[in-house]
Amino acid sequence: CRIAAQFNTSSNSTAVFELWLPLSSNWNSRFLTVGNGGWAGAVNYPDVGRGLKLNFASMSTNTGHNSSGGDGTWFQYQEQSFDFGYRALHLSVEYSKQIISAYYSTQQSYSYYWGCSTGGRQGFVEVQRFPNDFDGALIGDPVIWQTHExxxxxxxxxxxxxxxxxxxxxxxxxxxxxxxxxxxxxxxxxxxxxxxxxxxxxxxxxxxxxxxxxxxxxxxxxxxxxxxxxxxxxxxxxxxxxxxxxxxxxxxxxxxxxxxxxxxxxxxxxxxxxxxxxxxxxxxxxxxxxxxxxxxxxxxxTYGALASAYDPDLTAFHAKGGKILHYHGWQDSVVNTGISSMYYTNVLAHFASLGNATAVKVPDFYRLFMIPEMGHCQGGDGPWVIGAAGQPLESPSNDTMHNALLALVDWTEGGSAPEKIVATKYVNETTGGEVAYQRPICLWPEAPVFLGGDATKETSWEC
Known part of the structure; x- marks a missing residue:
């Protein structure tokens, strides 16, 4: 079932979202929200479709305006800035959950977020400002500090x-x-x-x-x-x-x-x-x-309209049991990779500053993985197929080792925290084609080191 909705976000602004629902017999009882890219301006149909293929109830919004992904002239309208920053997505999540409950006569068991680039920023805005929207978030190459980026x-x-x-x-x-x-x-x-x-x-x-x-x-x-x-x-x-x-x-x-x-x-x-x-x-x-x-x-x-997502205070999301799987490609010069390690370091410092009374170990709920020579969200010289948002190729195996979204689900629901993710490089960059090589993606600041043997096999490497 495909549902398209338009709603008012203020007295003079609107937003659109689409919610794609699998048949009741196929639904995995989970809700997946997918993020956008660039300045958004349209529903992210490819990733909504990929979520549906995995039997999620899947949703995406236009973020409160219609434009190409490279057109930011609409920023001159303040209400659309609020919508892009946080409001359109958050409200779309709330309305989607109501529709899911009505359609299936039951609520989703878990809610997940999946986005890269602007979608990465959206994900961090959500876990920082609306920690109850999602149980887990897979966040890539985030434009996390919009004003500085x-x-x-x-x-x-x-x-x-x-x-x-x-x-x-x-x-x-x-x-x-x-x-x-x-x-x-x-x-x-x-x-x-x-x-x-x-x-x-x-x-x-x-x-x-x-x-x-x-x-x-x-x-x-x-x-x-x-x-x-x-x-x-x-x-x-x-x-x-x-x-x-x-x-x-x-x-x-x-x-x-x-x-x-x-x-x-x-x-x-x-x-x-x-x-x-x-x-x-x-x-x-x-x-x-x-x-x-x-x-x-x-x-x-400061007024909240532009919604940078650089706040290291994730205490509310941690307290509700949320999980964040954050990744970034080392060949990304669109959103320089160092911003992700800077932010993660700030989160570590924030929780350390709370003292022993809270004793939070950040990797217990938030993990950062760096992907060797992956470009911005996809592509690049290195292995980059991990089942992430915005990636046009599928992992060779839809399991928790090769698909980061499924790894997040397993961690959130089963408590099995990923120590590594296996990234794939295809010959001719074609899904279903010959695998050129695979490599483990390590928890930052670790990196893969060659052990010897066949360098195309991920088992020949360790973190």
Whole structure:
């Protein structure tokens, strides 16, 4: 049964959601909400369909506006900002649960969340602000600190406007940068396979890419100005010894090639966000971004409209027995991977600050996994198929070892916390095709290390 609904979120705003219900004889008695991507603006039909295929009652919302995923001009309307930030999804969850109860004459046994990118942010907003909405959340590559993420996109793009600038890095040069990163970092995990299992364990020195005077225009090296721009990306945005946003991870160069070299596209999200959600100035130029703009964004965020999800206080979700399985790809330079480890570290610090009276062990309810060389939510040079939201390929086995959603269900309902997840890389990136190799995905800060034998087998690796 397919149900489409539209409801008022305020006196002058509406939201849409669709709820797909399996036959009573097929329903697994669970409710699954799927998140969105980009600026949303439409129901996430592919992931709703995947949830239905697994016999979940599955729902997605348009987040309170209709647009393409790259159009943020609607931020100029405050009520739509509230809807996108938190309201449309939360209310859609509440209404969906009422419909489920009426349709099946019983309530769902468990409720789950499943989202990546913007969907990751939505998931953290839910567990932070509405802890009773879900029992478990599978959250990937989250835009968890929206005000700072969009500022970084503007800041990072400065070195690439225009493409004739002396700091611009070409497609061919990104290839050379990536090859140098591999030459310095690839073998740390014990095997040379074209993958960097954990960039945090490599002290990459990009100075080796500096052109000699006779090669000043070479595509295989960098001028001093280009090298400075590259170091700026790796180093992140730091102001007064405070991290505004972490740098791109080593190994993500070929994702960066697509993203930063095409700076007009890379900056479009940050441009619309600061123009319409923060500064109310449609003529503002993203190359003018400063820390003062970020401070203004934080003041606007105080009113709750933009719903960043960087609050480390997960005590309410923990108290109700909720579980979070959080993952991020090491080749993601759209939402730099370091933000996930920064947030997890803040959560650890928050619970430690509560003292021994609470004695909460964060991994008992919240676990972070880093995926070697996975791009933004999917793709990339490494193994990336784990049954997660936004992934167009299916795991070779629908079990708790290979499917992260099923691992979350098992943890939430059965208490079996995942120690690792097996990620798959297909030949020709085709579901059902030949498996190129598999690798264990480890609890951060652990990383896979080669034991010997056949490197294509996950059993040849340990965390």
């Amino acid at each position: 969009e500022a970084w996109e503007d800041y990072a793009g400065i070195g690439f406007y225009p493409n004739t600038s002396e700091t611009f890095i070409s497609v061919e040069q990104w290839d050379a940068i990536h090859e140098e990163a591999l030459s310095q970092c690839d073998g740390i995990d014990g095997v040379l396979d074209g993958l960097i299992s954990n960039p945090e364990r490599c002290n990459f020195v990009p100075d080796t890419l500096l052109c000699q005077s006779t090669k000043a225009n070479s595509t295989s090296c960098l001028t001093p100005l280009q090298l400075g721009n590259l170091k700026r990306l790796y180093g992140g945005w730091i102001e007064n010894n405070t991290v505004v946003w972490p740098g791109v991870p080593v190994g993500s160069e070929l994702q960066g090639l697509l993203y930063y070299t095409n700076a007009e596209v890379a900056g479009s999200y940050g441009l619309d966000y600061y123009r319409y959600a923060i500064l109310n100035d449609s003529t503002w130029n993203s190359t003018a971004i400063t820390i003062e703009d970020v401070k203004i964004a934080e003041q606007v965020e």
